[in-house]
Amino acid sequence: MTGAPAPILALEDAAIGYGREVLLRDLTLGVSAGDFLAIVGPNGGGKTTLLRTLLGVQPPLGGARRQPRPLRVGYVPQRDHVDAYWPLTAAEVAVMGRYRLLAPGRRPGAADREAVRAALARVGIEELAGVPFRTLSGGQRQRTLIARALASEPELLALDEPTNGMDPAAELDAMDVLRALHRGGGLAVVMVSHRLEAVANYAQRLCFVDKDKRLFRVGALEAMLTPEALGALYGRRVAVREEGGRRFVYPEAEAR
Numbered sequence: 543m544t545g546a547p548a549p550i551l552a553l554e555d556a557a558i559g560y561g562r563e564v565l566l567r568d569l570t571l572g573v574s575a576g577d578f579l580a581i582v583g584p585n586g587g588g589k590t591t592l593l594r595t596l597l598g599v600q601p602p603l604g605g606a607r608r609q610p611r612p613l614r615v616g617y618v619p620q621r622d623h624v625d626a627y628w629p630l631t632a633a634e635v636a637v638m639g640r641y642r643l644l645a646p647g648r649r650p651g652a653a654d655r656e657a658v659r660a661a662l663a664r665v666g667i668e669e670l671a672g673v674p675f676r677t678l679s680g681g682q683r684q685r686t687l688i689a690r691a692l693a694s695e696p697e698l699l700a701l702d703e704p705t706n707g708m709d710p711a712a713e714l715d716a717m718d719v720l721r722a723l724h725r726g727g728g729l730a731v732v733m734v735s736h737r738l739e740a741v742a743n744y745a746q747r748l749c750f751v752d753k754d755k756r757l758f759r760v761g762a763l764e765a766m767l768t769p770e771a772l773g774a775l776y777g778r779r780v781a782v783r784e785e786g787g788r789r790f791v792y793p794e795a796e797a798r
């Protein structure tokens with residue numbers, strides 16, 4: 543039988559939220575091995591809540607979360623939530639990703655140091671291993687946090703706003719790193735972004751989320767970049783144009 547591959551993580555008719563407050567309900571979403579899914583919506587729209595519920599960090603308020611087998615997930619939190627790592631070096635931050643692979647009470651050994659070196663190399667910052675995290679640029683910090691996640695040998699990389707606050711060049715660099723990890727490493731990637739343009743050239747599938755509009759929609763990239771789907775997300779006409787092999791998102795001026 544052919545068809546969509548079996549999901550490694552799924553929500554079925556799920557409600558997400560906190561305590562008694564449901565942000566969105568009836569959400570059905572699956573993530574398969576090798577997927578690249580971007581969750582897009584406005585600030586405060588419920589993206590992080592959806593990601594955390596999908597990962598099992600917080601429970602759904604209704605419906606079900608399915609995870610058919612144990613899954614190694616590398617989680618990359620929002621960068622500005624982790625500045626407390628001062629005064630650790632990049633390698634000392636990345637080695638934290640090894641801790642759950644260590645036997646209780648064991649300290650990281652040569653194999654762990656090699657895994658960290660390899661993880662820093664995969665994100666292109668091997669030479670920054672001994673540099674204090676707090677002195678790194680935003681883009682270098684983000685790569686360090688991705689290396690920490692990679693050091694845990696994940697099957698799924700989950701990232702919350704990985705390019706937030708970056709200049710356009712650093713954003714492209716970071717997204718290129720994710721693409722290389724996805725294509726070369728066979729990693730499934732699920733990321734949250736409030737900027738559609740940041741992910742429109744990288745993700746295979748998009749999920750639009752906005753609790754205020756009661757919007758939840760998921761589909762293949764091409765199906766989600768239509769005027770109709772973009773209108774549902776932005777509440778105005780938005781066009782996507784391709785120039786030089788890249789997609790750009792243009793909100794169109796309202797008629798006066």
Ligand SMILES: Nc1ncnc2c1ncn2[C@@H]1O[C@H](COP(=O)(O)OP(=O)(O)OP(=O)(O)O)[C@@H](O)[C@H]1O
Nearest residue numbers: 560565583584585586587588589590591592734736
């Ligand atoms: N721990 C919490 N308890 C109660 N409400 C929360 C909690 N965390 C977030 N919320 C609320 O849930 C809503 C969605 O927040 P969420 O962080 O999921 O949105 P987001 O789309 O990821 O936004 P951002 O891009 O600003 O991080 C917001 O109204 C927020 O105030």
